[in-house]
Amino acid sequence: MTTNINTTIITIYVDGSCRNNGSDFAQGGWAAVLENGQDQLRISGSEQPTTNNRMELMALIEGLKAIRRENAHVRVFTDSKYVQKGCTEWLEGWKRNGWKRSDGKPVLNVDLWQELDALIQKHTIEFCWVKGHNGHPMNELADRMATAASHGRGVRVRTYAGNTGPVKQRLSGPGNVFTPPVAREKVSA
Amino acid sequence: MTTNINTTIITIYVDGSCRNNGSDFAQGGWAAVLENGQDQLRISGSEQPTTNNRMELMALIEGLKAIRRENAHVRVFTDSKYVQKGCTEWLEGWKRNGWKRSDGKPVLNVDLWQELDALIQKHTIEFCWVKGHNGHPMNELADRMATAASHGRGVRVRTYAGNTGPVKQRLSGPGNVFTPPVAREKVSA
RNA sequence: CGACACCUGUUACU
DNA sequence: AGTAACAGGTGTCG
Numbered sequence A, B: 001m002t003t004n005i006n007t008t009i010i011t012i013y014v015d016g017s018c019r020n021n022g023s024d025f026a027q028g029g030w031a032a033v034l035e036n037g038q039d040q041l042r043i044s045g046s047e048q049p050t051t052n053n054r055m056e057l058m059a060l061i062e063g064l065k066a067i068r069r070e071n072a073h074v075r076v077f078t079d080s081k082y083v084q085k086g087c088t089e090w091l092e093g094w095k096r097n098g099w100k101r102s103d104g105k106p107v108l109n110v111d112l113w114q115e116l117d118a119l120i121q122k123h124t125i126e127f128c129w130v131k132g133h134n135g136h137p138m139n140e141l142a143d144r145m146a147t148a149a150s151h152g153r154g155v156r157v158r159t160y161a162g163n164t165g166p167v168k169q170r171l172s173g174p175g176n177v178f179t180p181p182v183a184r185e186k187v188s189a
Numbered sequence C: 001c002g003a004c005a006c007c008u009g010u011u012a013c014u
Numbered sequence D: 001a002g003t004a005a006c007a008g009g010t011g012t013c014g
Helices: A052-065 A081-096 A110-120 A137-150 A181-188 B052-065 B081-096 B110-120 B137-150 B181-188
Strands: A010-019 A027-035 A040-047 A073-078 A124-129 A155-158 A167-170 B009-019 B027-035 B040-047 B073-078 B124-129 B155-158 B167-170
Touching: A010 A052, A010 A137, A027 A052, A027 A137, A040 A052, A040 A137, A052 A073, A052 A081, A052 A110, A052 A137, A073 A081, A081 A110, A081 A124, B009 B052, B009 B137, B027 B052, B027 B137, B040 B052, B040 B137, B052 B073, B052 B081, B052 B110, B052 B137, B081 B110, B081 B124
Parallel strands: A010 A073, A073 A124, B009 B073, B073 B124
Antiparallel strands: A010 A027, A027 A040, A155 A167, B009 B027, B027 B040, B155 B167
16 A cells, blocks of 8 residues: 555544624634644634634634645535535535525625635535534544633644644633644645 | 603504415414503414415504504504505505506405505504514514414413513414403503 | 515534 | 524515
8 A cells, every 4th residue: 555645635624613602792713623644733713703603614714724735635524514515515606696695695704705715726625514513533622622712722732643642731812823833844744 | 741642652563474484384473562652462363374474464454453542643663565665655556556566467465455454544654664683672572472373372461561571371272362451451541 | 676574494603 | 592604485566
């Protein structure tokens, strides 16, 4: 079995969270876990005010932005039909009809959808939907990280191939988006 | 500041609901909340099969029928342009041209429009349109009552001036249009 | 074509 | 119990 480093699939698990969703002071968090078969990169961040769906979108946007390689083969796992169907079914129509929904009203979160659209075109991406909270380990991890971020607890993580477990450190402030250089390099290698 | 009881404005918030609108077994509900500045009367009912617009019309018809006073000053709040524009712009034309629409075809729901036309002439009525589901408290109340009625859940409510809250009781059957005598008298007084 | 309303479904966030 | 978002549909009028 030969392994070609250039065709390695990058897997991204994304999730968003939002406490008091719908209120003016809703506190959101997002997280993405990237894997290339060897190493792992974990990033997360928070925002206020926001919505649950904006955080789901942010998780994917930031996850894709963390990929250095050009034209990578990416497999995305999300539990949000809003994100999965948005990317695979609705986006093309929206671009064709001037970002209008089926009821004629403007598509919401259009800023994020347009940013996402640009990122999607840079790679070959498979979008996989997984039911939330179904025990899928990487999805659970992204979920916990997003929830932690929504509480203002950033996560700084480096993992190495063969490591028994990640090294976690609490960060002080909210809004933390820490991408450890070592892990980042490993993913994009 | 003097208050003349005879010039008190009666406010009516109306709303209709219709589950499976457009199907042969559509279940509808309507509701009207009347206020005279002191007391409140809540009425609701259900029908099957029907349409969303018929229920919007029924809500107003039953609301107006609940007014005992002759030649009252009434302010109606509806979220239906069909009802609001129907009453203020289209009705006169329809009566003049033999109930024909602008495309020459007959006006639908003529039975209800004619009943409404007769009721409108008995009072001085202001028609106010409010956007649905915009947090307008009385409109929200009418909306919930109409939805409950479409599910066969009648609401029996009496409210008194200075009462801390309404007294609610579930009624057994569907199609319930209960107008508590005490509240009714207070409204029409 | 436009407008308003009424839903049906799905997922997520709490 | 609620909000955030999307798809599909009908009821009605000008």
